[in-house]
Amino acid sequence: MTTRIFGSGIRRREDPRLITGRASYTDDIKLPGMVHAAILRSPYAHATITSIDTSEAAGQPGVIAVYTGEDTDGVLNGLPCAWLIPNSDLKTPDHPAIAKDKVRYVGDAVAVVVAESRYQAEDALEFISVEYEPHDAVLNPKEATQDGAPQLHDDVPNNVAFTWAVAGGDAEAAFADADVTVSDTITLQRLIANPMEPRSAIAQWVSQTGDLTLWSTSQNPHIARFLTSVVTGVGEHKIRVIAPEVGGGFGSKIPFYADEAIAAFCSMQLGVPVKWTETRSENYLITTQGRDHIEEVEMAATSDGKITGLRTTVYAGLGAYLSTASPGVPTILHGLMYSGSYDIPNISGTVYGVFNNGTPVDAYRGAGRPEATMLIERLVDLMAAKLGMDAVEFRRMNLIPKFENGHDVATGLTYDSGDYHATLDICLNAADYSALREKQAKLREQGRYMGIGVSTYVEICGLGPSQVAGAVGFQGGLWESAIVRFHPTGKVNVMVGSSPHGQGEETTFAQIVAHEVGVDVDDVEIIHGDTDLTPMGWGTYGSRTTAVSGAAVTLATRKIKEKSKALAAHLLEAAAEDIEYEDGKFFVRGSPDQAKTIQDIALMANVAWDMPEGMEPGLEASAFYDPPNFTYPFGAHLAVVEVDPATGEIDLQKYYAVDDCGPQINPMIVEGQVHGGVVQGVGPALWEGVVYDDDGQLLTGTMLDYALPRADGFPDIHVQSNVTPSPHHPLGLKGVGEAGTIASTPTVYNAVMDALRPLGVTRIDMPFTPEKVWRAINSAQNGA
Amino acid sequence: MFPAQTEYHRPNSVTEAVDLLASNEGAKVLAGGHSLIPLMKLRLVAPTVLVDIGRIEALKGIEATDGGLSIGALTTQATIAASDLVNERAPLLAEAAGMVGDPAVRNRGTIGGNISHSDPASDLPAVLTALGATLKVTGKGGDRSVGASDFATGLLENILGEDEILTSVSVSSIPSGAGSAYVKFAHPASRYAVIGVAAIVGVSDGRCSSASVVVGGVETTPTRASSVESALLGSDLSDEALDKAAAAVAGDFQGDAMSDIFASAEYRQAVAAVYVRRALAAAVSRAG
Structure with a gap:
């Protein structure tokens, strides 16, 4: 215990299983009776569906069912957007899991085949006949706002989903008075997140109990549970979302997608587990992309080099539909940062969120x-x-x-x-x-x-104060919680609501616990990624897991330490204020040789043979951390x-x-x-x-x-x-x-x-x- | 990914393989799989029958011949790149084989599969053309030999008949005193050659005594840079002479330069001169 564990570059305990290929991901899971879904996707970026004939596909070998938007209509609710930014005239057009009348990007789901094997499902896709009436498409987010541009959604004129503004100081005056100004147009092209593991989902509906379990490649299983409930109508208390090993996400595994909803629908229709896993080609077509900005920007300064103002007009492409968090990315996470690390007194920016005929855009590393x-x-x-x-x-x-x-x-x-x-x-x-x-x-x-x-x-x-989340339209909180549980042997389980997927918190959270109460880092196991096993949390994204969830782990562990002190005082027959703590040991000031170790305390708390009056047995604490500010x-x-x-x-x-x-x-x-x-x-x-x-x-x-x-x-x-x-x-x-x-x-x-x-x-x-x-x-x- | 259903055969001899090809219309030969499998995964091709020649031992290996080398079609790029014999007799081929794709590709990909696919962005077609290689092709009618420069007929097209397999590649040793080099402008994603230049330059008494320069990646089949070769022959190989020779490549393109989202035809042809210049400099520096 002499090594200082906080600040030590110990190796990641996650790595042996990950780098030797022995980790178990969603697609590795095989359930008894499980069947496989393959999704037919629109080959057009913008078209009206005039007819779909699935009869021939339904008769192909191994095919169990074929569903279209007509089947899901009225059964599945539309996919919700969860970041409804205020003061922006935000439009939220319907986003059905399976397109019914119109497709709006190449990759939009049109039908799903469920078959005994994935190969059979893929083969049967070729037997679905769809007739389309193609329309012109528009991709450039600025051109999409011009009069005469192809319109994606009937109720969204000029494809403008929202107009959002940020202002501070007096930018107009700063530019009017400027000695020098510069301007530029910057294009931030669309990017594909490219996690090593593509997305996957297995839905298991058990009709006898009404329980729905979803294994999903999610960065935020608790949000996924909530949104699964919204889309399927199954109560949150009857849904379990498990994110097993998740092979990277970079933001693209934050959203709740049509595919998870389709898997759940199929399982609920058929009463058997249904697996869907995207191919890499599908990942490129349908998994949310990043950026897609056209930024018209200018800066004002004095001739001796002091920046006085910044003005922007940004066209942010959103793709064909609003993804889970997409409106918040080019606004709250973007426009509010226009000062950068500089003292810029006058700032004014306008961001147009624009629908275009591409893959939906959402958070991507940095967002x-x-x-x-x-x-x-x-x-x-x-x-x-x-x-x-x-x-x-x-x-x-x-x-x-x-x-x-x-x-x-x-x-x-x-x-x-x-x-x-x-x-x-x-x-x-x-x-x-x-x-x-x-x-x-x-x-x-x-x-x-x-x-x-x-x-x-x-x-x-460190997103972020929940009060701010509410004020900026995020349809949830942004706190995190943790449960720290000491077993009789002094070994520790920590349950967290966040869901690390490659960032190393199984190691760093154990380091926090070891640092706070002096247990061996290897005696601490971090449990995450399962809504039935972990307390509520809002997920892993925005560099928030260590900052927010780590703070919850810290606070819960400090509660353990306080209780341990009180129990040690009882066992050492001293007053709690006379108990000192050092390196996992509790002792009466001046008598370190008569110490109770944290392991002694854990054992006594768990067997509860000799507890102070009024103290509950067990050595377990939970904490909820809502950050007072961002970092x-x-x-x-x-x-x-x-x-x-x-x-x-x-x-x-x-x-x-x-x-x-x-x-x-x-x-x-x-x-x-x-x-x-x-x-x-x-x-x-x-x-x-x-x-x-x-x-x-x-x-x-x-x-x-x-x-x-x-x-x-x-x-x-x-x-x-x-x-x-x-x-x-x-x-x-x-x-x-x-x-x-x-x-x-x-x-x-x-x-x-x-x-x-x-x-x-x-x-x-x-x-x-x-x-x-x-x-x-x-x-x-x-x-x- | 999930390719369409296919019937799979694994013959043990070339004769058996050729029989399978002859009796199954639309059959495809599978060797290292690094060209065919990706296309099958995307369902861009869906052969009804696959003839996997990967276990035919007779097609593997490198042998010294009188004045050169014979390389079995199933020999991997990695084996060729590491071969002492190839490095000694046709170092240009070893160098280029070591630049194909990445290590995983080179460990599985074969010289025969590479050539038979006739991808214009591939490295080896230009190199074998520069080396004047002879390709042996085996079919129902027996064996025939084809010059490397006559093999490809267009984008992903070549002279192989439905029942034929490329079985070996013969290469002559480069002339003594000659230097060679392969330089490549690799596509950042695929690592295929946007431009690949193979050059062999012979030097005698300080002057260029022989020259073979071929450019891959620019046109649908390898471009022999005859104007560059003419400008080099007899020249003193000074920087000025190499500048002049490299610039001449502009006259060698036949007007079917390829264009894609990464590099236009205009760009490929213009920058080819820079790569030719680099190849010439490297080849000359290795001569003697």
Whole structure:
């Protein structure tokens, strides 16, 4: 017990089973009598269904049933949207699990076949005849709002699902009075989340008891239970949702999908368990995507380099229907972050949420914050260039000075704590920034184009105070709960409502318990992902699990400690105030040799042979933690690239990440999160992006076309950190799951644009594929 | 993924395999599976009969021949890349085989399957064309030999008859004193060649005595860069000479350059000159 467990980079206990392929995922589960569903999907992005004939499919070998939207109509309720942002005129058109009259994106469910095997179900799909009357499709979120654009939903004019605004200060005056302004249009292309495990669901309806069990690849099984109840009409108390091992989600496993509802419907119709698992091709078509922003943005500043204002007009594509959380992503999680890490007194932004004929868009790692950070960091670089200032010096002048307990920004948020100059300095020192600039100047003389990009970001994590959740229209709370249960032997189970799926909380939560009451970390087991076994919680997303659920674990463990003290006092025949605690031992002040260990206490509490009067037996505590504020991790990232002007190829040569997520429970896991996040954020800058053709057909439908980042595209990522505790969190934690993704896209974007500046290139749409870069160079050089 | 139903055969000899192909219309040969299986998973192809030649030992292995090499069609890219014999006699082929896809692909994918698929973005067709390889094809009517440059006839099309299997590849050793190189602009997702340049340059008394340069990935079949070769022959191989030769590749494209969402025809043809230049520099540096 001499090793300090909090802050120790112990190995993740999850990893042996995960990396040896022995973990059990939803699709690995085989239930007696289980049958298989395959879903027929629309080949058109926008069409009216004129007829469906399933008779031939119904007669195929092994086929048990074929259902269409006519069968589910009136039985299943529409899929609900759970983030109804206020003051936005939000429209919530019906989203049936199986389309009945109209399809609105390639992949919209049209019919389902249930068969004895998946192969038989897939084969039978080919025998369903559907006649469509195709309509024009629209994908570009700005074009979709124009008069004359194809209309997706009858009751949503110009496809505008909502108009949301944020304002602070007087942006109009700031721009009117500005010495200097810069503007740009930034496109954040659609991204596919690409978890290693595709989505899967098994529904088991037991008609004798009226119980519905759903095994589901969910990041938030308690929300899934609630929404399953809404859609099926089965009471929450009769539904159990189990998220077994979940192989990553990156936000795409937050929503409640048509497919889960269809599996539940089929099982309730047939009385047998029904499994549905998406293929990778289906994942690309139907699982929610990220981003899809067109951002028209401008910044105002004084001639001596003080930012005075920021204005935005953002067209955020939502896809064909509202997904579970989609309205909140480009608004609350995006627009409220427009100040970034800078002191910007005047801000005004308008966000149009726009239906388009693509896969529904929802949270994807960073969710709204990468889209905000991108526009701020780009404008900061543009402004520095226009003022003839070094981009770093310009940042330094405008960063919010160090604060330890609250700083209000113009959008209305109160950041918890920050030391932005510190992370910037650490980053610049690590990279030897001035030497890099010297090298860049030398290379330019040789006709070589090296670029240096910096991003000083802040993000919003630890979602969040439930009162705020209610105020911004989230149809739920955002607290978490935990139960800590000591067994007679001193071993511990911790039940949490959050649902980690790769983030490592089975390890870090055990570290918290070990840190708080001195048990061996290996004596603590974390139980999650099953609504019948765990207390209520709102799930794992938004870098909130360690920050919020971890706080609940901390508070519950502290209750254990208090009870242990009282019991120790009784057993040691002393007053509770005379009991001291150290390293898992309770003793009377001055007599550490007469200690009761936490294991002694656990045994006595469980057998209850000698309890103080009025004390209940057992050693178990639960805690509910509703955070008083969000947390605001931050940092500074720097990238070095070289662009080959002959081909447009970009070589990412160096990457430095300095993040401040508060105290670190496990620095190895923090570093892993930063690595993964950086890679996932560089992807859209250099390689990744969904491409649809004009008819709404997905052209990047496989991994042969959709370019995910690969290890050989990266240099070693230099990771460092600083520690600025959150003033309001029991452990000072902030969260780190999305930091890398938020910072790295603008870092690399800025580096490439810095490299191309002497060539006269002013803008390129992401991803910066070689041909786009090559064309931008050529047209700049030809004066086009 | 869930391919359509298919009848599966695993013959033990080439004769048996050819008989199966001849008697089953629409049958497809399965070797390493790295071209065919992905198409079957997407149900883009649904062969009624699969003839798995993967266990025919006679099709595996690399042998020295008089003046070169003979490589069985079932030999994997990984085996070719690691072969001392190939590295010694046809280092260009070993280099390119080591750049196909990724390690998992190279461990399963075979030279015969790669060539028989006739994917223009594949690495080996251009390399075998540059090496002047001879492909042996076996069918009901017996064996025939085809030059590598005559094998592919278009996008995913070649001279193989319904009952024929590519059984081996013969390559001559590169001339002594020659240097070779394969350089590739890999697609970031698929790692297929957006542009792949195979170059063999012979040097004698400081001048170019022989040149074979072939560009893959740009057109539907490998493009022999005759203009580049002519410009090189007899030149002093100086930087200026290589610049001039590489630029000449623009004249070698036949007008059927491919275009996709990642790289347009215009871009491929323009950037091919850069890759030709890199290939020439590497080949020349290895000569002697």
